[in-house]
Amino acid sequence: MNPSDERPGLEVPARVIPVPTTISPEAQAMLALGPMPAPEYPALDDAEGWRRMIAATDQAMLSMWTDAGMASPDGFEFEELTFDGVRVFVITPDDLDPNDGRVYLDIHGGAFIVGGGDLCRVIGAMTAAKLHMRVWTVDYRMPPDHPFPAGLDDCVAAYRALLERNRPEEIVVGGTSAGGTLSAALVLRARDEGLPMPAVAILLTPGTDLTQASDSFRTNAGVDTILRPDAGEPLLLYAGGHDLRDPYVSPVYGDFSLGFPPTLLASGTRDMLLSDTVRLHRALRAAGVDAELHVFEAAPHGFFRGQAPEDRELDREVAAFIARHCPMVVTGSG
Amino acid sequence: MNPSDERPGLEVPARVIPVPTTISPEAQAMLALGPMPAPEYPALDDAEGWRRMIAATDQAMLSMWTDAGMASPDGFEFEELTFDGVRVFVITPDDLDPNDGRVYLDIHGGAFIVGGGDLCRVIGAMTAAKLHMRVWTVDYRMPPDHPFPAGLDDCVAAYRALLERNRPEEIVVGGTSAGGTLSAALVLRARDEGLPMPAVAILLTPGTDLTQASDSFRTNAGVDTILRPDAGEPLLLYAGGHDLRDPYVSPVYGDFSLGFPPTLLASGTRDMLLSDTVRLHRALRAAGVDAELHVFEAAPHGFFRGQAPEDRELDREVAAFIARHCPMVVTGSG
Numbered sequence: 001m002n003p004s005d006e007r008p009g010l011e012v013p014a015r016v017i018p019v020p021t022t023i024s025p026e027a028q029a030m031l032a033l034g035p036m037p038a039p040e041y042p043a044l045d046d047a048e049g050w051r052r053m054i055a056a057t058d059q060a061m062l063s064m065w066t067d068a069g070m071a072s073p074d075g076f077e078f079e080e081l082t083f084d085g086v087r088v089f090v091i092t093p094d095d096l097d098p099n100d101g102r103v104y105l106d107i108h109g110g111a112f113i114v115g116g117g118d119l120c121r122v123i124g125a126m127t128a129a130k131l132h133m134r135v136w137t138v139d140y141r142m143p144p145d146h147p148f149p150a151g152l153d154d155c156v157a158a159y160r161a162l163l164e165r166n167r168p169e170e171i172v173v174g175g176t177s178a179g180g181t182l183s184a185a186l187v188l189r190a191r192d193e194g195l196p197m198p199a200v201a202i203l204l205t206p207g208t209d210l211t212q213a214s215d216s217f218r219t220n221a222g223v224d225t226i227l228r229p230d231a232g233e234p235l236l237l238y239a240g241g242h243d244l245r246d247p248y249v250s251p252v253y254g255d256f257s258l259g260f261p262p263t264l265l266a267s268g269t270r271d272m273l274l275s276d277t278v279r280l281h282r283a284l285r286a287a288g289v290d291a292e293l294h295v296f297e298a299a300p301h302g303f304f305r306g307q308a309p310e311d312r313e314l315d316r317e318v319a320a321f322i323a324r325h326c327p328m329v330v331t332g333s334g
Numbered sequence: 335m336n337p338s339d340e341r342p343g344l345e346v347p348a349r350v351i352p353v354p355t356t357i358s359p360e361a362q363a364m365l366a367l368g369p370m371p372a373p374e375y376p377a378l379d380d381a382e383g384w385r386r387m388i389a390a391t392d393q394a395m396l397s398m399w400t401d402a403g404m405a406s407p408d409g410f411e412f413e414e415l416t417f418d419g420v421r422v423f424v425i426t427p428d429d430l431d432p433n434d435g436r437v438y439l440d441i442h443g444g445a446f447i448v449g450g451g452d453l454c455r456v457i458g459a460m461t462a463a464k465l466h467m468r469v470w471t472v473d474y475r476m477p478p479d480h481p482f483p484a485g486l487d488d489c490v491a492a493y494r495a496l497l498e499r500n501r502p503e504e505i506v507v508g509g510t511s512a513g514g515t516l517s518a519a520l521v522l523r524a525r526d527e528g529l530p531m532p533a534v535a536i537l538l539t540p541g542t543d544l545t546q547a548s549d550s551f552r553t554n555a556g557v558d559t560i561l562r563p564d565a566g567e568p569l570l571l572y573a574g575g576h577d578l579r580d581p582y583v584s585p586v587y588g589d590f591s592l593g594f595p596p597t598l599l600a601s602g603t604r605d606m607l608l609s610d611t612v613r614l615h616r617a618l619r620a621a622g623v624d625a626e627l628h629v630f631e632a633a634p635h636g637f638f639r640g641q642a643p644e645d646r647e648l649d650r651e652v653a654a655f656i657a658r659h660c661p662m663v664v665t666g667s668g
Contacts, residue, residue, distance in 0.1 A: 007352070007353050007366045008366075008368065009350035009351055009352045009353070010350065010351045010352075010353075010365075010368060010369070010556075010557065010559065011348070011349075011350055012348065012349050012350075012351055012556040012557055013348050013556060014345070014346065014347050014348040015345075015346050015552070015555070015556075016343035016344065016345055016346075017343055017344045017346055017549075017552045017553060018341070018343045018344075018552070019341050019343070019344075020547065020548070020549040020552075020609075021547055022543070022547050022548055022549060022609065022613060023549075031344075032341045032342070034342065034344060035344070209356070213354065213355055213356050214354070214356055214631070215351075215354040215356060215357075215603055215604070215631060215632040216603050218349070218351045218352070218354075219351060219553075219554070219557050219603065219604060220553070221349070222344075222346040222347060222349075223344070223346055223553050225344065269549055269550050269553065269608055269609050269612060270549070270553060274603055274629075275354075275356065275603050275631050275632070278603060278629040278630065278631055279356060279631050281628075281629070282628075282630070282631065282647065285628075285651070286647065292626070293627045293628065293629060294615075294616075294619075294627065295608075295612040295615070295627060295629055296612065296616070297548070297549060297609050297612055297613050297616070298549040298609070313616070313620065317619070
């Protein structure tokens, strides 16, 4: 099937890779923790096993962020809206300029399986705090009960609701990891359905090819301390048997010559999704899209968990990109 | 010494990495060749051994490019100039617009040891052909007889001579690998010596940290089929005992807040110099320099030897970047 299967592979011997000194002490400390412990994934048809694993993972992440004081940051107003049955949290900095009508539509990550519910609200609050913007964060449906396209449908429903209240040139769509996948797929769907496109897309270490064909899925397996070498399992659960080359599943297969907004992409040299990220960057550039790439030294999937100066540097790049392509416009003047 | 030496390293097991299907057939064919055969490097003090190895390597590369018809391309005028004892080949496309006063100052690569003499002329001709620009290519001195700073001195001498004939806003400085190192060092030296800076720098998979501290020096060792895991040896021969953290040796340690021209950087996900490239990109961005990064899926050091569509894609990015930041100006109008 795969033409390369006939060819001799490249034999790479076992190695011990030290923590590099070329990153901040905080980033070094994170890499020194080694691979993140992770339970076995259940069999794909073991829905109850997935539900248990997902609940435990969500609870562990929520505790971690609650302990870190990031779950209920001061200085933000929280609102809960529902559109077509889709829950959206709206998070607004108290001191936001009343003329600032911009909204960051934040699609949470979590391998298409975790990050829902309260966790989605926390992730949205962190985005609002980092960028000092109003955030809409979508509590989209996920497997095992709701495989593709349920989650994407929910993101599109939220985007449609957002378009009823805001002008497209005020809208940023973005997310990390699976949130990057869904953000890119959402923009493709919106475009194909004749909706106006958002002003900007922010795709942070996005999964763009769920066939797992990307080279860094192998070259960085075991090097990435966050994604596990079997990281493909939840992707199959999400796709639920759907064609993995459908651009709504794997956005790298999209036709970007039909239009796509200015896009910032970022990854790390140790990220298993480095190839997914750079391949989408190249596809966008080949189609003439204004696409900007940032790659961080030694960063695994998801960067340094928000704990290192490198994460702040990425935030500044994102903020500058948004300021350039989606500047605040005083309401009524545009 | 190295604080990370105290920490447990990351144990990465042996693997067989297949040729990815995510790149062009031409690029797949190159990766299928496996690691480039390479002789043992001589001991650092075995000057005669280095001379023999360098001569044999130069001859092999020259034969390869001569056989490929790239050594004496039709449609170019070749001129040989000498400034302060430094030989420069000037290569001009026959059909160049007579109003186009721009010059690409091409600093050849070759790990600071190979690529001189006739080979430097061939490399320059390929640059002139790819970009359809006038090229000055510098036959700078190299080890074992001429370690740092002889080569950089020669590049600066050529740049000074170029400045006597051309306006800085007409000058692009660029190179691949060691040529990228020397290009960045040349810009820093020019700036520090009070010379005007060129309009653009093109740094293709540059070595930026000759201390070999970059993470991809280890994560991509054995994954990169072009650079060998002992790739650091010629760097030490070049430095000749000089402080490896001198920005003229390792440009990533430069202070870019003092100024640096718009810069395009490129690398590949399998490149041992991926980290060197992205670290310089980040250093430039942190200083507010207009720096643009391109990373090619599964590309080893030096991309795909000019044989794949991916190489053409890189050429187009370079040409577009030059057109944007160093546009042709009709002589006399500026």
